[in-house]
Amino acid sequence: MEKQDHVHVAILPLPAVGHVNSMLNLAELLGHAGIKITFLNTEHYYDRVIRHSSDAFSRYMQIPGFQFKTLTDGLPRDHPRTPDKFPELVDSLNCATPPLLKEMVSDSKSPVNCIITDGYMSRAIDAAREVGVSIIYFRTISACAFWSFHCIPDIIDAGELPIKGTEDMDRLITTVPGMEGFLRCRDLPSFCRVNDPMDPHLLLFARETRLSAHADGLILNTFEDLEGPILSQIRNHSCPNIYSIGPLNAHLKVRIPEKTYSSSSLWKIDRSCMAWLDKQPKQSVIYVSFGSIAVMSRDQLIEFYYGLVHSKKNFLWVIRPDLISGKDGENQIPEELLEATKERGCIAGWVPQEEVLAHSAVGGFLTHCGWNSTLESIVAGMPMICWPSFADQQINSRFVGEVWKLGLDIKDLCDRNIVEKTVNDLMVERKEEFMESADRMANLAKKSVNKGGSSYCNLDRLVNDIKMMSSQPQNC
Ligand SMILES: *[C@@H]1O[C@H](CO)[C@@H](O)[C@H](O)[C@H]1NC(C)=O
Numbered sequence: 001m002e003k004q005d006h007v008h009v010a011i012l013p014l015p016a017v018g019h020v021n022s023m024l025n026l027a028e029l030l031g032h033a034g035i036k037i038t039f040l041n042t043e044h045y046y047d048r049v050i051r052h053s054s055d056a057f058s059r060y061m062q063i064p065g066f067q068f069k070t071l072t073d074g075l076p077r078d079h080p081r082t083p084d085k086f087p088e089l090v091d092s093l094n095c096a097t098p099p100l101l102k103e104m105v106s107d108s109k110s111p112v113n114c115i116i117t118d119g120y121m122s123r124a125i126d127a128a129r130e131v132g133v134s135i136i137y138f139r140t141i142s143a144c145a146f147w148s149f150h151c152i153p154d155i156i157d158a159g160e161l162p163i164k165g166t167e168d169m170d171r172l173i174t175t176v177p178g179m180e181g182f183l184r185c186r187d188l189p190s191f192c193r194v195n196d197p198m199d200p201h202l203l204l205f206a207r208e209t210r211l212s213a214h215a216d217g218l219i220l221n222t223f224e225d226l227e228g229p230i231l232s233q234i235r236n237h238s239c240p241n242i243y244s245i246g247p248l249n250a251h252l253k254v255r256i257p258e259k260t261y262s263s264s265s266l267w268k269i270d271r272s273c274m275a276w277l278d279k280q281p282k283q284s285v286i287y288v289s290f291g292s293i294a295v296m297s298r299d300q301l302i303e304f305y306y307g308l309v310h311s312k313k314n315f316l317w318v319i320r321p322d323l324i325s326g327k328d329g330e331n332q333i334p335e336e337l338l339e340a341t342k343e344r345g346c347i348a349g350w351v352p353q354e355e356v357l358a359h360s361a362v363g364g365f366l367t368h369c370g371w372n373s374t375l376e377s378i379v380a381g382m383p384m385i386c387w388p389s390f391a392d393q394q395i396n397s398r399f400v401g402e403v404w405k406l407g408l409d410i411k412d413l414c415d416r417n418i419v420e421k422t423v424n425d426l427m428v429e430r431k432e433e434f435m436e437s438a439d440r441m442a443n444l445a446k447k448s449v450n451k452g453g454s455s456y457c458n459l460d461r462l463v464n465d466i467k468m469m470s471s472q473p474q475n476c
């Protein structure tokens with residue numbers, strides 16, 4: 001292979017907002033380090049999201065050597081591609097993409113010499129091996145979630161899964177090294193809540209995570225001071241070569257400070273909440289958002305609503321147009337709640353979350369504990385109340401509450417009295433304690449992405465490794 005002037009990396013995320021946005025952050029960091037990037041999206045995702053938010057995406061086009069390219073996910077046009085069909089999507093992508101990746105590697109004009117894919121693309125490893133290029137995985141989840149996924153076969157072997165009914169949910173799981181004392185059934189990733197150990201989701205997550213060990217490296221959006229002990233488990237038992245380079249949003253601001261950031265979203269951002277926040281006293285507002293995908297029933301919404309109103313705190317609540325499952329939602333909110341909202345609440349369709357979390361009026365975050373939101377909250381030094389809905393959120397919230405002491409976990413509970421009490425615990429009774437630990441972790445996060453910090457050094461190492469990998473022919 002001839003040495004090129006520019007190293008060329010193909011990046012392939014799964015077609016989901018959190019995955020694509022995190023991998024765009026990575027692409028921008030690598031592009032900034034002089035690496036040529038081809039960023040792959042499925043046609044479906046490109047048409048649905050990227051084409052419609054060209055403002056948010058135009059900044060990537062300005063990176064020298066950056067290009068978007070689309071590929072088919074292999075599914076029929078009218079396939080719903082909903083979260084419950086995730087295994088079908090992953091299997092289909094795994095069949096459809098390897099030929100294209102191989103083609104890109106042997107392209108005569110600008111061959112790709114390193115592939116970075118989402119960790120669910122295990123077939124890409126074989127493709128990379130066949131054509132002799134390096135492949136690095138990027139998992140957009142926390143290290144603790146990754147490690148629990150990895151251990152699923154051991155948990156099943158030990159007879160600790162499947163879960164036998166709801167009375168079983170507080171039982172401790174003893175077969176995830178490093179989490180023996182505190183990991184309960186209910187903290188396992190949500191796809192473990194099945195009766196059948198042969199369930200397709202369960203098998204898919206376990207299989208794809210185990211296969212990660214065969215890649216040349218694993219990139220994680222986390223940092224050593226947050227997840228060091230778990231990262232050490234993964235290094236010793238799965239992937240020795242980990243690049244922990246997070247929190248990515250903070251890392252970007254250090255490396256490319258002159259840019260302005262707007263991440264892409266599916267909804268129109270409502271900025272009027274910022275003016276509302278400006279009028280509220282310091283740390284008086286609880287910010288509520290259940291993320292970009294989760295849905296809740298109208299009854300659940302009403303429980304949270306009463307809880308928030310009875311807490312007597314001011315609240316800023318993101319209610320996406322599609323948050324409520326089923327129909328006939330919004331019009332039937334009880335009058336007393338609407339009155340209280342006029343007094344102390346602000347409801348928005350979608351907000352600039354990083355700005356909200358950084359606003360001095362905000363004093364707590366009621367979150368679904370998606371990894372992106374959890375990291376944004378950590379960087380902002382904002383204590384959390386966690387109400388996870390699915391996937392890795394169940395384990396993230398256990399770490400937030402029990403290990404990092406950054407907030408309170410109310411998973412599996414939906415009761416107005418509990419919401420009211422928890423908001424007051426977080427923002428009044430135990431405010432000092434939580435503010436202090438959140439502050440401490442925010443400082444560690446910032447330290448890690450600044451010059452000399454662990455994430456900063458790991459990104460330099462990643463860039464060097466990619467450049468080295470690309471200048472030597474691979475023959476494994
Ligand atoms: C993180 O989440 C927030 C709120 O859900 C969203 O606005 C932002 O685009 C997300 N960022 C990434 C990198 O996914």
Ligand SMILES: *[C@@H]1O[C@H](CO)[C@@H](O)[C@H](O)[C@H]1NC(C)=O
Pocket residue numbers: 229232233236
């Ligand atoms: C991983 O291995 C290193 C070196 O053998 C050891 O010092 C460390 O304690 C191990 N960590 C875990 C979590 O097993």
